[in-house]
Amino acid sequence: MKGRPHLVAALPALACLVALPFVFPQGFALSLMCQMGIATIFALSYNMLLGQTGLLSFGHAVYFGLGAFCAMHVLRWAGGSGGGGAWVVIALPLVGGLGGLIAGIVLGAITTRRAGTIFAMISLGVGEMVASVAPMFPALFGGEAGLNANRVFGAPLFGITFGPQRQVYYLIVAWALLAAWGMHALTRTPLGRMANAARDNPERAQFVGYHPQMVRFLMLALSGFFAGIAGGLSAINYEIVTGESLGAHTSALVLLMAFIGGIGQFYGPIIGAVLVTFLQTALSQYTHAWLFYFGLFFLFMVLEAPGGIASLVQLHREPWRQGLLRWVWPQYALAALPVALTLAGLIGVVELVYRVAGGVEAGETSWKLFGNAIDATRWQPWALALLLFAGGGAWLRRAWSGVAWQWKMVLLATARGKDR
Amino acid sequence: MQLRHGAAALALAAGCIAGNALAQSIKIAYIDPLSGAFANVGEAGASQFQMVIEDINAKGGVLGGRKLELVKFDNKTSPQESLIQFKAVTDQGIRYITQGNGSSVAGVLIDAVNKWNERNPDKTVLFLNYAAVDPDFTNDKCSFWHFRFDANSDMKMQALTSFIAKRPAIKKVYLFNQDYQFGKQVSRAANEMLGKKRPDIKIVGDEFIGLGKVKDFAPYVAKIKATGADTVITGNWGNDLTLFVKAAREAGLKSDFYTYYGGGLGTPAALGASAEGKVKQITEWHINIPNTPILPFAQEFKKRTKIDLYYGRVNVQMRMFAAALNSAGSDDPAKVATALEGMFLSTEIGDVEMRKDDHQLLQNLYISTFTKVDGKNPKYDLEGTGFAPHRHVELPHRLRCRPPAR
Amino acid sequence: MEFFLVSLLNGVSYGLLLFMLSSGLTLIFSMMGVLNFAHASFYMLGAYFAYQISTAVGFWPALVLAPLLVGVVGGAIERYGLRRVHRYGHVPELLFTFGLAYLIEEVVHLIWGRIAVDYRIPEALDFGAFQVFDSLYPAYRVFMMAVSIAMLGALYWTLTRTRIGLIIRAALTHADMVQALGHNVPRVFMLVFGGGCALAALAGVIGGNAFVTEPAMAAAVGSIVFVVIVVGGLGSLAGAFIASLAIGVIQTFAVALDWSLLDTFREVGWTGEAARAIGTIKLSQFAPVLPYILMVLILIFRPRGLLGRRDT
Known part of the structure; x- marks a missing residue:
């Protein structure tokens, strides 16, 4: 598991990242991938707090946003003077990082006095404070419209102007790799280890001679640094920074990403960032209820898989190596149909309620599905959806007990295999 | 879908x-x-x-x-x-x-x-x-x-201030706007134009509130009341308008409201009876203008x-x-x-x-006042409230704005 | 003087409303260690339930029924949701309530739409109660204060004079011992959680029509309520009471002051571009931010809050 195999795996991954813009050349796909890259750094930086130090923050967007604003000011200033060109853009995320770091130092000094749920509350208050103060200073934060700039200026560098989205994509990939490497390296340092200790048992950490508050403070400041890098990249990518990048919505989003991806593994937030960014863009195209599904999914994860997707991956890993997974595949296959039915029923009910309640759809109570018109004012679709949900649910309960039993076997066998 | x-x-x-x-x-x-x-x-x-x-x-x-x-x-x-x-x-x-x-x-x-x-x-x-x-x-x-x-907001303000200029009863005006570009523009234009057209009017307040931040408007209403303003000009929309007018009615504030968005979606329903005779709006059209195609x-x-x-x-x-x-x-x-x-x-x-x-x-702009609908004139109400914009005042459409620069 | 009195009354009535919200949150927190992120969502549910009930049978039944209903919903959520995550620790609990807040908002969108519903003050209370110099003070505000104070009294009485209050107070500090004495502590937890939610809902019932009943109303007060309990000291009802009133009054009076930083800068002779950039903000514009600033100040100078005892 050390060093080298990682490198071997890293090379094809790198090749994939380089090739992606050629596989999906459409502008929309490209900007989606750029978003994912930025979200990845942001979510990883968040997990430095939640996963590694045990600090649940509801105000992490502050560091992201302040970093973005710092970068934006430098970009505007450089664009105005015309100097530097592409070099400025390349180094810009570092400016954002420094902005985030400074914000982390100043605000962290206050917020990290407490840990646990109290830290969470304080981070929420501080986040709200920054977010509502910002619009009052239009000279610094551009008011409601935010600040914008043009990232193309000065002389091109080897033909690179950062005008085309593809060039920005490679810049984001480069920074994302660098930042991810940095954050991963940090987990191996004494500070990273002490952060884990301060998370698990602050008293003992104190006995060993570390001040948990100091550890929390350092981790928060560094996490602010990486969040700021993500902010700087977003300033380049969108060429605009608005007050909302500081706000509660952004903070909530990064929390969702990190948690859904899995806070227990280093790579968890990466999965979360990619998935959530994708869902956010893709789901909202198909249904107005997407936020509802999203919330439901999150609650489901909290209740059933608090380790996130990464923990599920991790769970399958050892049985996979021992070739024991073939025991569960049939059970999964058996459960797949009831899962699909239950989901279909649930989605049906939610969509029907949306149509009838009519909060959004101005009077459109019918819509088309697979060429059939569905009218929410009649009872048939309701009956069908409810039947699917209830029947599927009952079936799923039975099927799932099979899965659970099979898993018990697999885990027992895996443990034995490991012992050998 | x-x-x-x-x-x-x-x-x-x-x-x-x-x-x-x-x-x-x-x-x-x-x-x-x-x-x-x-x-x-x-x-x-x-x-x-x-x-x-x-x-x-x-x-x-x-x-x-x-x-x-x-x-x-x-x-x-x-x-x-x-x-x-x-x-x-x-x-x-x-x-x-x-x-x-x-x-x-x-x-x-x-x-x-x-x-x-x-x-x-x-x-x-x-x-x-x-x-x-x-x-x-x-x-x-x-x-x-x-x-x-x-x-644009300047043209609407030209119309509103021309309307105000013809009403000598208006003596004290309070400006109440949201704290962002648009609200700032409304306040600036009102200051400029009232200063020109009715220098005798006193602008007794020029308030900005965070966009969608304030839930309890009672303190603001108390403040307006203390200034003795007879007219409030506001570019507020959504809840920033409805909550404000409701609070004003509750506290018995007697001034008129000159609004940009009094008839905006959901606003008439939220205002309900509290708007009657008090809330005016400026629009390019409203349902009680007779004979519009x-x-x-x-x-x-x-x-x-x-x-x-x-x-x-x-x-x-x-x-x-x-x-x-x-x-x-x-x-x-x-x-x-x-x-x-x-x-x-x-x-x-x-x-x-x-x-x-x-x-x-x-285009033409109309200033109208929320009035109780009697089925004839005004005929149509808004959002089932029984109230609608009425008693319109038409304004000439060639409103001059600042010379354009391209 | 008129302005001062009216503002004071407004401040106190807003502060009492805040206290209704924060008392439930404080109770739940000190008892179960759960920071209920969704607390303000129950406030919102209270307002919406009251709206729905009052359109059918009128305001007065809604005043009683809506909090009870929300209390039942809260109890069910504790029983079937929160209790299950309890074993993972406090942070997952907080995450659960965070997700819950998110979901409740979407459910409200789903059922009542995204715009404000027309939840009005009952006719019977829609008049001026008494004269403050030459303006009438609205009766509904008086009613709000009366309900808050009645609730405060009832809460105090329940906690100090009844058997269940005794058990709750005992379970606060010595849950295991109470369990050992044969009381069903999980059920007490469920009761407290449901009760706390009902209190929030009561605040929603009387606040929803005084202000506005809309899907964003939870987010608007949610963070303020957190500020209240941090400032007051976690787990301290008396602290929450003082902090609620203080924040209510401070916010109300800040609105009145047109004093700006620029005046100060001019005093000291600084009139540059930078001074204008940051100095033109009036204190009244700053009013919504003041609670947060108060919180930061408290954290710096008195980290455990005004009356907090526990140091975590």
């Missing part, structure tokens, strides 16, 4: 070659909130666009039989998200966009359109703005690629969507757009833009003119 199928549209765009371009519909991208806090406003606008477009198509379409088509994009009222959606628009090869909710979004879109057209001169995009009223867009930020079909359309719209028609200008915009396409004889945005410049048209809400210099529409 949204009418949007990205993949299909992409395939269409790819398959679109010069030969069959004639049969293609002309797409207009509607970039406004379809989810989030302002989704209802965005959806209502979209429904109206949809209905006007159906009407145009039913009457034979444009350019000798081609159809118009609305494609909806959800920007969640966020400037940043709007840019992402703009990328999707250009990806699908759509050449016309329309937006209205939020000057902050419009400003960003104007910049984006300018940048895009500069970088892609063969795929230019034209921006038709139906409701973002920051005067800068047709002034300092004036762009060839942007047309505004709503009177738009009335059947408004009634059909209400029947279909259960929403009161608010935007007279959406109809104006689409009629002008169709006329410009026809007179340009092409669907090329640059040609359509040139055709729009200086265009004069008789529409369902009156005669309008698109000013050539700054791409600002000139």
